[in-house]
Amino acid sequence: MNSAEVLSSDLDLVRRSLLVQKSEILNKHMEFKNLQHSSAKATDEADAVVQDLQDNLNIQLHERDQFSLLLIDKALSKFADGTYGLCECCADVIDVRRLKARPLATLCIACMEDQEAPGKHLFQ
Ligand SMILES: [Zn+2]
Structure with a gap:
């Protein structure tokens, strides 16, 4: 396999x-x-x-x-x-282990962390 x-x-x-x-x-x-x-x-x-x-x-x-x-x-x-299984933000492949834990995830971990970081966009 x-x-x-x-x-x-x-x-x-x-x-x-x-x-x-x-x-x-x-x-x-x-x-x-x-x-x-x-x-x-x-x-x-x-x-x-x-x-x-x-x-x-x-x-x-x-x-x-x-x-x-x-x-x-x-x-x-x-x-x-x-x-x-493709990230909606960066179109990267989302880790299948993440999908198994959260089947409705639409973002890869990196993008999710980007979105969740409070006030991060203020510094960009
Ligand atoms: Zn992504």
Whole structure:
């Protein structure tokens, strides 16, 4: 097995883990919809307040999930066009170990550190 094959099987693992994450979020979303449907008839006022809080929590979770789905789909479409694993900033190959730990990473470590360094741009 040459190194290119190792790399592509590693990336395949990453791709599969993204697909699993995506289906988990979609499943949760389906449960959330069912929950909304079955709890639609809260008549007591206190129940209604609790329900309100619950709804807000669910909505927050839901929006975060939407965002995760967006990132996952973006990563999956990069797999489709062969640009997955390339840094969006410098187009360098991102270390596959980093991708395995953070499949949604879009920057290589050097670029990420550049972006995260507080106030660094002020000195450039
Ligand atoms: Zn980079």
